Amino acid sequence: MxxxxxxxxxxxxxxxxxxxxxxxxxxxxxxxxxxxxxxxxxxxxxxxxxxxxxxxxxxxxxxxxxxxxxxxxxxxxxxxxxxxxxxxxxxxxxxxxxxxxxxxxxxxxxxxxxxxxxxxxxxxxxxxxxxxxxxxxxxRAKQPVKAPVAPSDKKRPNKTLVKGSKPVKAAPKAVVPAAKETIATVAPALLTLEPAMLAVGNKVLVKLGQTPMPATIQEVSLPDVTVQLGSGMVIKTRQDSLYQA
CATH class of the missing domain: 1.10.1710.10 (ProQ/FinO domain)
Structure with missing residues (x-):
């Protein structure tokens, strides 16, 4: 045994x-x-x-x-x-x-x-x-699996009324006026860079995103132009992204 x-x-x-x-x-x-x-x-x-x-x-x-x-x-x-x-x-x-x-x-x-x-x-x-x-x-394995309870569709009241008190109407929601369109900062119009100005050493403006940045032309290989930004970074961009400084 x-x-x-x-x-x-x-x-x-x-x-x-x-x-x-x-x-x-x-x-x-x-x-x-x-x-x-x-x-x-x-x-x-x-x-x-x-x-x-x-x-x-x-x-x-x-x-x-x-x-x-x-x-x-x-x-x-x-x-x-x-x-x-x-x-x-x-x-x-x-x-x-x-x-x-x-x-x-x-x-x-x-x-x-x-x-x-x-x-x-x-x-x-x-x-x-x-x-x-x-x-x-x-x-636990032998216990029957309970079916999930469906959530109730009824909305619960926002506030519970105290017995004996008068119901208080909820204050109307403030009407939020539609947001006005953001007025873009007035900036001078960018002047297209003439082909004759595409020369090494010329000062130009290169548009990166929404803000034009000053740069110096380092190399011209149309339609690409290599420029150096004021920060020292050298990038290659398209001719149509350059404007007069």
């Missing part, structure tokens, strides 16, 4: 004693309950759990004898569940003394054993969390 480590916390918390003294334990819970009742100084089912002596299985098997109601297989399974529980692993800390079957101190837990117990505890808790998450996702 395989026992899940993630389920050991519940296993130890709720032991079930056999119904009679002669009845054989039917499951791991009953075996653990038997061990707690027979060896209370060694086994516990609450926060008083203590780490067990190495080789405790042989001691218990010898104490029970061949006529025991508990088989060695059941005893191994019960000890595996007991020592894998979260409380037991949490109690296995460096410097803590293990106990024998009579509750007497045995060997002291070293750093390596404590680290191993802490690692097993973290892994067990992670597996339990993953199982809970998987169950929740499975439950």
């Amino acid at each position: 395989t026992i899940s480590i993630a389920e050991t916390a519940e296993t130890i918390d709720t032991p079930v004693l056999p119904t009679t003294e002669t009845a054989k334990p039917a499951n791991v819970k009953e075996v653990l309950a038997f061990l707690v009742s027979q060896y209370p100084l060694c086994f516990a089912q609450d926060e008083h759990i203590k780490p067990l002596k190495v080789g405790i299985f042989q001691d218990i098997a010898q104490r029970l004898g061949d006529d025991s109601q508990i088989s060695k297989t059941q005893l191994r399974q019960a000890l595996r569940v007991y020592t894998s529980s979260w409380r037991y692993l949490d109690a296995t800390k460096e410097g803590v003394s293990r106990v024998d079957i009579d509750g007497q101190p045995a060997e002291v837990i070293d750093a390596q054993q404590a680290e191993h117990a802490a690692k097993l505890l973290a892994e067990s808790k992670q597996k339990a969390a993953e199982k809970r998450k998987a169950r929740m996702q499975e439950q």
Whole structure:
């Protein structure tokens, strides 16, 4: 029979004693309950759990004898569940003394054993969390999908009337006059550049966007003309973009 480590916390918390003294334990819970009742100084089912002596299985098997109601297989399974529980692993800390079957101190837990117990505890808790998450996702998947609610076409009132008060008419919206056309800044008309003025070194105006900019002709290769702006930038433009300075 395989026992899940993630389920050991519940296993130890709720032991079930056999119904009679002669009845054989039917499951791991009953075996653990038997061990707690027979060896209370060694086994516990609450926060008083203590780490067990190495080789405790042989001691218990010898104490029970061949006529025991508990088989060695059941005893191994019960000890595996007991020592894998979260409380037991949490109690296995460096410097803590293990106990024998009579509750007497045995060997002291070293750093390596404590680290191993802490690692097993973290892994067990992670597996339990993953199982809970998987169950929740499975439950959500089984829930029926609700149809989206169509938005209401009714408009909500702008203001809530106070009980007993008179309704107040909303002030009419101010009429915004139509925007007047923007009056363009009056600028002098640009004079077309005569072909005779297309010479290297002549000052001209080059129209970039809406604003003409002063420039100096650097090269003429009609219909393209290379000019240098006042900022020092050299650009190539068309002849029809140049005007008299």
